[in-house]
Each structure stands twice: as C-alpha cells, then as structure tokens.
Amino acid sequence: xxxxxxxxxxMVKKASPGSPMLIDCTKAFLIGGAICCFGQLLFYIYSKxxxxxxxxxxxxxxxxxxxxxxxxxxxxxxxxxxxxxxxTIVPITGFANSVVSPALEFKSEGFIMxxxxxxxxxxxxxxxxxxxxxxxxxxxxxxxxxxxxK
Amino acid sequence: MSGRIIDFQSRPSVISxxxxxxxxxxxxxxxxxxxMVIEDDMCGLDTWxxxxxxxxxxxxGLVLDKxxxxxxxxxxxxxxxxxxxxxxxxxxxxxxxIPYFGIYGACSTSVLAMINAAEYVDSGKMKxxxxxxxxxxxxxxxxxxxxxxxxxxxxxxxxxxxxxxxAEMISDEAQxxxxxxxxxxxxxxxxxxxxxxxxxxxxxxxxxxxxxxxxLNETGTVPENYDMIFTGxxxxxxxxxxxxxxxxEYSVDIRERHNDTGLxxxxxxxxxxxSGGSGCGCxxxxxxxxxxxxxxxxxLHKVLVVATGALxxxxxxxxxxxxxxxxxxxxxxxxx
Numbered sequence: 001x002x003x004x005x006x007x008x009x010x011m012v013k014k015a016s017p018g019s020p021m022l023i024d025c026t027k028a029f030l031i032g033g034a035i036c037c038f039g040q041l042l043f044y045i046y047s048k049x050x051x052x053x054x055x056x057x058x059x060x061x062x063x064x065x066x067x068x069x070x071x072x073x074x075x076x077x078x079x080x081x082x083x084x085x086x087x088t089i090v091p092i093t094g095f096a097n098s099v100v101s102p103a104l105e106f107k108s109e110g111f112i113m114x115x116x117x118x119x120x121x122x123x124x125x126x127x128x129x130x131x132x133x134x135x136x137x138x139x140x141x142x143x144x145x146x147x148x149x150k
Numbered sequence: 151m152s153g154r155i156i157d158f159q160s161r162p163s164v165i166s167x168x169x170x171x172x173x174x175x176x177x178x179x180x181x182x183x184x185x186m187v188i189e190d191d192m193c194g195l196d197t198w199x200x201x202x203x204x205x206x207x208x209x210x211g212l213v214l215d216k217x218x219x220x221x222x223x224x225x226x227x228x229x230x231x232x233x234x235x236x237x238x239x240x241x242x243x244x245x246x247x248i249p250y251f252g253i254y255g256a257c258s259t260s261v262l263a264m265i266n267a268a269e270y271v272d273s274g275k276m277k278x279x280x281x282x283x284x285x286x287x288x289x290x291x292x293x294x295x296x297x298x299x300x301x302x303x304x305x306x307x308x309x310x311x312x313x314x315x316x317a318e319m320i321s322d323e324a325q326x327x328x329x330x331x332x333x334x335x336x337x338x339x340x341x342x343x344x345x346x347x348x349x350x351x352x353x354x355x356x357x358x359x360x361x362x363x364x365x366l367n368e369t370g371t372v373p374e375n376y377d378m379i380f381t382g383x384x385x386x387x388x389x390x391x392x393x394x395x396x397x398x399e400y401s402v403d404i405r406e407r408h409n410d411t412g413l414x415x416x417x418x419x420x421x422x423x424x425s426g427g428s429g430c431g432c433x434x435x436x437x438x439x440x441x442x443x444x445x446x447x448x449x450l451h452k453v454l455v456v457a458t459g460a461l462x463x464x465x466x467x468x469x470x471x472x473x474x475x476x477x478x479x480x481x482x483x484x485x486x
Contacts, residue, residue, distance in 0.1 A: 001360060001399055005343035008395075012344065012352040015390045017306040024303075072299045081301025088301050097301045105297030108197040122300065 024085055031080065032087030039064060039091070061092055068096035073104065098122040151368045156265065156334045158272040161485060163328040165321045166217035167442055169435040170209045172287070172313030175427075178416045183439035184314075185212055191288060191313060199233060199241075202286035205315035205431075206231070206242030210282050213317040221246045224319070225276035228266040230259040231284045231430050232311075233293060238284050242315075248280065256459030257354075257383060258337065259283045260434030261478045264318060265334040268480075271322045278322070284315035285429030294347070294464050307349040309385045309428035312415060316434030324485060329445045332452075333481040335365045339461065341474040347467045351388020351412075351425055354458035357475035358384060359395040361456055363402060365479050373404045377450040380441060381477075382433025382457045383412030385426030411436035433457040445484050452483045 003011075039060050046056035071077040077097050081088040088094055099119060106118035120127060151157070169184045176187030186208065193204040206229070214221055227246070229239035230253040243250050255262035263281035270276040288298055290311040296302055324330055340357040358381050366372060373379060384392055389410045396402040411433045412426035437455055444450040456479040462471070 001340065001342075001356060001395075003342070003356075003395070003399060008342040008356065009344075011391060011394060012349065012387075015394070016349060016352065016387050019303075019305055072301075075299060078299050078301045082303060084301075085303045094301065097299070101297040101300040104299055105292055108199075122296065 027083050028085045028087035030087070031084035032090060035064070035088070035091045035093060064092050065096040068093040069100045072097050072100040095123060095126065098126075154336050154338070154364060155368050156269060156336070158268055158331050158333065160272050160322055161324040161330040161332060162268045162271045162320045162322060163325040163330050163485070164318045164442060164482075165325055165328050166213045166219075166319040167317065167438040168209045168212035168216060169316045169438040170205050170212065170314060171431070171435055172205075174287075174421060175312055175314055175415060175435070178421065180414060180436060180440050183443060184435060185216075185439070191286075198286055198288035198292060199238060202231065202233065202238040202284050202289045202315075203242035205286065205313070206238055206282055206284040206317075207245070209284070209315040209317040210243065210246060210280060213280060213282075213319050217319050219278070219319070221248050224248045224278050224280055226251060226267070226270060227280040227282060228253055228263040229280075229282040230254045230263060232256065232290055238286070238289070239282070242284065243282075255337075255457070255476060255478060256461055257285075257428055257430055257433065258457040258459030258476055258478050259430040260316060260382070260437060261334075261455060261457035261480050262459075264320070264331070264480055265336070265478060267318070267320045268331045268334065271320050274322070276322070279320050280317055281320065282315065282317035283430040283434045285311050285313070285431035287311045287313045287429075290429060304424055305348050306424050307346070307351070307387050308424045309350055309383065309412060309426055310416065310423035311429035312427045312432040312435065314429075314431035314435040316431065316438040318438060326485065327446060328485070329442045329482045330485040331480060332483050333365075333369065335361055335479040337361050337459075337476040337478040339474045339476050341472055343472045345467060345470075345472050347462065347473065349387060350428060350460045350473070351385040352391055353460050353462075353473035354475035354477065355384055355388045355391035355395060357477040358388075358392050358456055358458045359399065361477040361479050362392075362404065362454070363396060363400040365454065365481075366402060373402065373407050376407060376452050376454050378441075378453045379404050379408050380433075380437070380453060380455045381408070381410045382436065382455065383415075383426060383428045384410050384458060385412040385428065386418065387425050388458075389413065414440065442482070445482060448484065450484070451486065452481070455480050455482060
C-alpha cells in the first residue's frame, strides 16, 4: 500500500463525521443549567428551613450526589448524560457518577479486589491532581499572606 | 498463488451453524434470521463475562443439536473472543470435552477460527471440527472502555459491540445444500498510524483493502466474479474508507457488491449505534445466519467474507501505540 500514514490520516479526517457541536453545546447548556437551577432551588429550601448558608451549601452538594448515585444505580443517569455531555459531567453530578459507576461495575470481583480497588478508576486522576493543586494553592496562599502580613 | 491463499481441495462444508444474539440485535433488521435471541443480557448469571460464556456455550450446544451429533464425535474446536485470555471461549467450552484450540484475532476471530477448522479438516487431520466466537457489549465496554453506567458520550465514529455468539460445524465431506469453503486468505497486519480507539473502522480499513486486493489479484478474479464481498465490521466510516482505498490504491471498485456486517446488524439511527456494529459476534452471527441462509437459499452463489480485527489492548493506546489492523478472508460458495 503506497499511501503514507499522513495521507491516510487526512482521508480518515475527511471520512469521519464530527460531533454535532451546536446541538451538543445547546443540550449541555440547558441540562447543565437545569441542574444548577435545581441546586439553587434546594439551597433556597434549605435556607428557608432555618439552616445556615454554609450548611445549606453543603447539603445541596450532598443532595445532588445522593440523587446522582440513585439515578446511576437504577440505570437512568447514563441515558441523560448521553445527551447532556458536559452538562452532567461538569457539575458535582459527574463526579458522583464517575465514582458510583465503577463501584457497581466491579462489584462482580468482590468488595476488596473489585469495588475497593476500582472505585476511583475514573475519578482517581481528579482526586489526585485536584487535591495536589489545592494543596499547592494553599501553600502559595500561606506564603503570600505571611510575606504581605509583614 | 502465494502462501497467503489457501485452496481447500476437499471443499469442507458447513454442515451445521448457529447464531445466538442479545435483545438489541434481535430488534435489528436481521432479528428473524438468528437461531435464538436471549432477552436477558445477563442470562440470569452474576457477571457479564459469565453471560458471554453462556452465549457461546448456547451456540455450540445448538450447533451440535442441529447436526444431531454428540460432542464426543467432534475432533476439535477453534474459538476465541475479546475478553482477556479468551476466557469467554474457554469457560463456554469447558463442559463439552472437545479438544480446544484458543485463537485470537480480535473481531476477525470468526473467520480466523473457520479458516483453522477448515484447514484441519481439509488436510485430513480431523473429520469434524467446530469454530466458534462470541462478544458481549457489556463485557467489552467494561474491559476496553468505561463502566456501563458511566455517563459519557460516544463520538459518531464509535461502533457498538454486538452481544452474540456463533458456531459452525465443518465437515471433511463436501455436502450439497451446505455452504462450502473454497478458499481463504490469511491477513497481514497493516498499521496506518491510527490512534483513536473510537474509530476502529478507520484503523482496520487498510488491512481489509490489502486482503481484498491481494485475494482478487492472486486468484485472478475481479469483484464481478462474486455475488457479494462482505466485510465485518468496518461500520459506516470504515466501509467508506475501504472503498476509497481500494479505488485509489488499486483501481478496484467494490461499491456495487460490498456490504458490511456492522451495517447490516442494526438500524443505525433508530438503535443509536453510531457507526455500526462491531465485535467478534457481529461478523460471526451475520455470516452464520443471513449470509449462509442466502447461500443455501440460492440467492448468493459465491461470496467473499472478510473479517477485520483491531489488534489493540485496553492499555496499548495509553502507551502511545497505534492500532494495528488485520483482515482474514474466506470464500464461501453453494458448491453448485
């Protein structure tokens, strides 16, 4: 076959349809936005029922995580996420789903070698680099504050 | 002819064949052609892997029943699948007590297994051999991609792994009213540097083009000498690339006579399978049902079936490796 890898790569690019960006972005915006509005609604409800702002915010996150875990467990979440894309991945729902789905999938290998070993298979990088970045930021903040404080 | 082409002198016959598929496949355009549709993807078992073994076990059991032959009479079984160490095949076959040859050709396994079985039978080493293969959407997703309930999006170039298993019983005697195996071609590994694991059709199309061109060239034939040239499974993107490659590189046009089992298996849009079906079970079950039915029914007389495989592992793309493709071909005829 005479065609070079580069030439073939060009052919493949031409033959492969791209994702429908406009539809995908619109769906992500609407569904992601709806999740955020729902979170805001929960915040009002919790605040009105006498909780402090901090408590209400924490409870909103917890509520969304629990709801996602249930929807993932009953096999509904992935059907919504198929359309929503970043709309469900970016909010805390995406993080919850990325922990619950491997926990379910690898249950067949037992609670230790299956769920235990694989639960962070997808969320692992986010946890590792997220906490590392947060620690570094905290350290920088601490040093800057010390210097400025003087 | 070079050593890549095998001419089976005794014309081994496929005296019995079975195809067992899952619910989604049963709802596809070929739903009625399959021997059995298992509605429960889990088959009432505990794991996806066990379910896939059950599919293969069921297909082999059916092929024996349909032929009315006991497992002890079979000299060997050639089988493989996509799961690590081909456990779906090994676990599915373990209770039959048939000598087992484990083989691996990714999605090309169906034809690779048949070539091996036919060769052993044709050379007189065996009188009766079975070839079988399976794939399962859920076990494949778990091993190669993401957990089933993970909320990700699939790009339009992605293919859907078929849940299904097929088995063929091959006899050393040419029999009328059975598809006969005339020739085969062993695939060469062709790697054109594709690294996108969501575009398998593109990774495998060059291998298919090489195999089809070499087969035509070495047997001195043209596409018009065949009723159909089937590939399995390049999907929409891969099929387009295959036809373009053959035309550009070798001035061969197969468009009129080409179809892809990945495109035949599902209603692409309605069933939301993007570029089409894939997996060992795709080409295997379509070949065992629709294609061989048409050969026996007189609709097709001579068909070339080229099964394509992407020889990657679950980790190789992360190590920066490109995806090598392979394509094995088999020439089936009605023997008339």
